[in-house]
Amino acid sequence: AQTVTQSQPEMSVQEAETVTLSCTYDTSENNYYLFWYKQPPSRQMILVIRQEAYKQQNATENRFSVNFQKAAKSFSLKISDSQLGDTAMYFCAFSHPNAGGTSYGKLTFGQGTILTVHP
Amino acid sequence: DTAVSQTPKYLVTQMGNDKSIKCEQNLGHDTMYWYKQDSKKFLKIMFSYNNKELIINETVPNRFSPKSPDKAHLNLHINSLELGDSAVYFCASSQGRTANNEQFFGPGTRLTVL
Numbered sequence: 436a437q438t439v440t441q442s443q444p445e446m447s448v449q450e451a452e453t454v455t456l457s458c459t460y461d462t463s464e465n466n467y468y469l470f471w472y473k474q475p476p477s478r479q480m481i482l483v484i485r486q487e488a489y490k491q492q493n494a495t496e497n498r499f500s501v502n503f504q505k506a507a508k509s510f511s512l513k514i515s516d517s518q519l520g521d522t523a524m525y526f527c528a529f530s531h532p533n534a535g536g537t538s539y540g541k542l543t544f545g546q547g548t549i550l551t552v553h554p
Numbered sequence: 555d556t557a558v559s560q561t562p563k564y565l566v567t568q569m570g571n572d573k574s575i576k577c578e579q580n581l582g583h584d585t586m587y588w589y590k591q592d593s594k595k596f597l598k599i600m601f602s603y604n605n606k607e608l609i610i611n612e613t614v615p616n617r618f619s620p621k622s623p624d625k626a627h628l629n630l631h632i633n634s635l636e637l638g639d640s641a642v643y644f645c646a647s648s649q650g651r652t653a654n655n656e657q658f659f660g661p662g663t664r665l666t667v668l
Contacts, residue, residue, distance in 0.1 A: 468654040480644065480659035487654060524595060530653040540585055540651040541610055544597040 437462045439529050441545035448517045449553050455502075456512045456548045458527030464488075467531035469503070469510045470542070475523040483525070486510065517552045524549050557581050558660035560645050566666045567635055575630045575663045577645030583658070585609075585651045586628035588620060591642040591662070603628055604651050635667045 438461045448454035460469070471483040486494045486503050493501050498518075502511045514521055527545040558579045567573050579586065587610075588600040602610035603622045617633045628645060642662045648655040 478642065478662045480646075482656050485654065485656070526597065532653045540587065540602060540648055540653065540655060540657065541599050542589075542597075542657060543599075547595050547597075 437464070437467075437529050437531065437543050439527050439543055439545035441525075441527055441548050443548045444546070445549045445551070447551045447553060448514075450517055450519060452517055453513060453515045454517055454550065456514075456525050456527075456550065458510045458512070458545055460508050460510065460527070460529050460545075462508070462529065462531065464531045467529060469501075470528040470530070471499070471501070471510075471512045472526045472528060472544075473521075473523045474526065474547070475520075480526075484512065514550075519552050519554060522550060522552045558645055558647055558658050560643075560660040560663050562663060563661060564664050564666075566668065568668055569635055569637060571635050572631070572633045573635060573665070574632070575643055575645075575665070577628045577630070577660055579626055579645075579647040579658070579660075581647055581649070581658060583647040583649045584625050585648045585655075586622065586625075587646040587648075587657065588628065588630050589644040589646060589659075591644060593641070597644070601628075601630075602651070609651065632665075635665075637667050640665055640667045 467488045469486045473481045484496045498515045524547045528542045561576045585604045587602045591597045601620045606622045619631045622628045645660040646657040648657045
């Protein structure tokens with residue numbers, strides 16, 4: 436079974452600074468997908484960034500980038516130029532295709548990291 | 555326009571009651587999901603439907619019964635509610651069921667069982 440671990444229950448950062456959230460996962464699959472979702476106090480889950488395991492290049496979305504280390508099964512999220520609106524709980528998630536090449540879209544989530552951005 | 559909507563947003567009820575949570579998506583997606591977020595914020599999938607067909611049924615008590623009348627709706631009915639059912643329930647949808655498809659989440663329904 437796949438597991439996703441986020442070892443940092445809480446993090447804080449000053450506005451405009453950079454912060455990195457950690458995520459490790461365990462799987463025997465070779466092809467899979469990794470995601471970071473954001474859940475602000477409003478409770479709405481929002482996709483931040485996704486990474487395909489067969490792509491060596493790290494995904495980037497504006498101020499958000501990942502450091503994907505496949506051999507180490509590590510998938511960290513870097514937030515540059517942190518903004519007050521980045522305050523939220525961040526979830527790392529894993530999904531993999533089944534043997535037929537399609538998945539049922541099942542997301543396995545980590546425990547979450549609460550990020551607070553201070554002015 | 556709300557992409558994935560859930561009703562109600564808050565639900566407070568007594569143990570033993572039966573309740574339903576409704577979910578609707580206007581994104582034209584063909585796959586919908588129910589997730590449960592417990593008091594420690596841990597999110598876990600419960601069910602998934604693709605084109606009204608049940609395709610994921612995690613280890614969930616059979617007091618929970620999803621129903622999909624059409625591709626745009628996935629409702630969750632819970633019988634004989636227990637204290638441990640208190641949680642936030644999220645509905646989500648995606649186009650297709652491949653592993654890399656983005657899932658769009660509803661605002662969640664906070665269920666409190668007294």
